[in-house]
Amino acid sequence: MIDSPLAIAPVFHLGPVPITQPVIATWIIMALMSLFSIVLTRRLKLRPGKIQATVELVTGAIDQQIGEVVRADPAPYRALIGTIFLFIFIADWSSLIPGVEPPTAHVETDAALALIVFAATLYHGVRCNGLVGYLKTFAQPSWVMIPLNLVEQITRTFSLFVRLFGNIMSGVFVIGIVLSLAGLLVPIPLMALDLLTGAVQAYIFAILACVFIGSAVSEGQAARAPAAAPDPSQARSNP
Amino acid sequence: MQIDWWTLGLQTVNLLVLLWLLARFLFRPMAAMVARRQADTDRLLDSARAARDEAEAAKAAAVAARAAADAERAGIIAAAQKDAEAQREAILDKARQEAQAHIADAEDRIGRMQDDADARIGHRASVLATDIAARLLAQPGARLPLSAFLGGLVQALAGLPDAAREAIGAGDDAPVLVSARPLGEADLAACHAAIAEALGREVALKTEVDPDLIAGLRFTSASVEVNANLRDDLARILAGLDRHDR
Structure with a gap:
């Protein structure tokens, strides 16, 4: 019997808790991101270097996207959206390291x-x-929409993680299949495409998170002020 | 599709921990740094704006001071021009007055000189006239008789004060009767008689001749001189003409 390719075998156990490869990879990514953050922010300067300027550019872009979608101060959402984007981006691109599965x-x-x-x-x-x-x-x-709205909360969350999972998992599988069938260098174009897919998926996941949060924030305000014209950019969406 | 619930739980916890770590060590310090830089930029902009405002204020003050200085300079120039004009007018008035004084003085002196010249000319004319008259009267054909002058001599002696008339011929006084020509016996006797009548007594007379008298007599004593001759008449006429000319 062939095991499901989606099944993950534990690498080791901590008592009754099985520790799998994604958990270990996540710990490594967490450690690297935390170490990088600590080292970087201990030497912040008013006149930034290249690395600090790049990180400030990324955080500024995240703030700008949050502001455009949520239409509010990005500070309460910066850490959540930024962490989601950076983690997914780095996790997707970790496939470049041989032997590491995102x-x-x-x-x-x-x-x-x-x-x-x-x-x-x-x-x-x-x-x-x-x-x-x-x-x-x-x-x-x-009030008739109550069941549909409740189901929507579940389905859009489900679609959120299934979309990311499908794109990344398929890329890994395709590269593995091509690598097993063709030569060593043949999967490189597919890997480049997989990097692009990973970056796009990180952006989409972060933007959709902004949209869901912004929708939850703005719909209550729209309900309290029905006379106000609704903002099309803050409409409930379920892509 | 199988889901490992332990992995799901661990990943959820891992991601929450990562969320806290990045919020604590990345996003918060970065946001603080950006805010600090923004504050510094705002402060620099404010200070630059304040410096610019201060510079503009200083520029406006300089412009105002320059305008005030220009106005003051214009006032000073106007006052100086006014003073210069007043001084020029004063100098001109003074010069005009001095010139008028000089002109008046010169005219006065010219007038006096003219008067003096006229007087001298008149005097010369009078002298010339008396000389002409004297020369004409000295001509033999124009000689006047002694009687024409003797009456005047007697009348003058008679008009003398009594004391002066008494002193004539008293003591060592020897009256002299001067004539223009030598007197004949008859003329001399007539003269003695007339003088005695005028003095009221007889006096001894000495006689002399002085042609300068032209015609007539001159009676002189120690205290009295009486002229009754043409020279004396011409002299009086000349003095009268001179007084008239002046």
Whole structure:
């Protein structure tokens, strides 16, 4: 019997907890990102060097995207969106290292990301609108829509992590298949395409997280001020 | 598709921990640095704006001071021109007055010189006239008789104060009767008689001749001289003409 390629075998166990390869890869990525952050931010200067300027450029771009989507101060959402984007980006590109399989190629990692986005959507919706105000958004535009809106919360979260998982996992599988069938250098174009796909997926995941959070924040405000014209950019979306 | 729930849970915890780590060590310090740089930039812009405002204020003050200096300079120049004009007018008035004084003085002196010249000319004319008259009267054909002058001599002696008339011929005084020509016996006797009548007594007379008298007599004593001759008449006429000319 052939095992499912999606199944992950534990590398070792910590007591009853099996430690799998995505978890180890995530720990390594976490360690590298944390170490880089600590080293970088201990030597911040008003006149930045190349690395500091690059990181400031990335954080500035994240703030700009958050501001354009959420239409609010990006500070409360910067850490969440920035962490999601950078982790997915680095995890996707970790496939360049021989023998390393991206954590995002496994559904557990993507599902964990989607759960965090789902929880953040609920948190910011309640934080900005209050519990009752946020619950009222599910009855918009009519109470008949309550089941659909509840299902939407689940389906869009599901689609969020399935999209990321499908793209990254398929890229890894295709490269593995091509590598097993063709020569050593043949998968390189596919790997380059996989890098592009990984960057795009990181951007899409982060932007969709912004859209979900922005929707939860703005719908409550729109419900309290129905006379105000709705902003098309803040409309509920389910791509 | 199988899901390893342990892995899902661990990844969720891992991602939450990563979220906290990056928020703590990356995004917060970076945001603080960007905010600090923005604050520094704002402060620099504010200071630059303040410096620019200060420079503009200083420029405006300099322009105002320059305008004030120009106005003050124009005032000083106007005052100096006014003073110079006043001084020029004063100098001109003074020069005009001095010139008028000089002109008046010169005219006065010219007038006096003219008067003096006229007086001298008149005097010369009078002298010339008396000389002409004297020469004409000295001509033999024009000689006047002694009686024409003797009456005047007697009348003058008679008009003398009594003391002066008494002193004539008293003591060592010897009156002299001067005539223009030598007197004949008859003329001399007539003269003695007339003088005695005028003095009221007889006096001894000495006689002399002085042709300069032209015609007539001159009676002189120690205290009295009486002229009754043409020279004396011409002299009086000349003095009268001179007084008239002046």
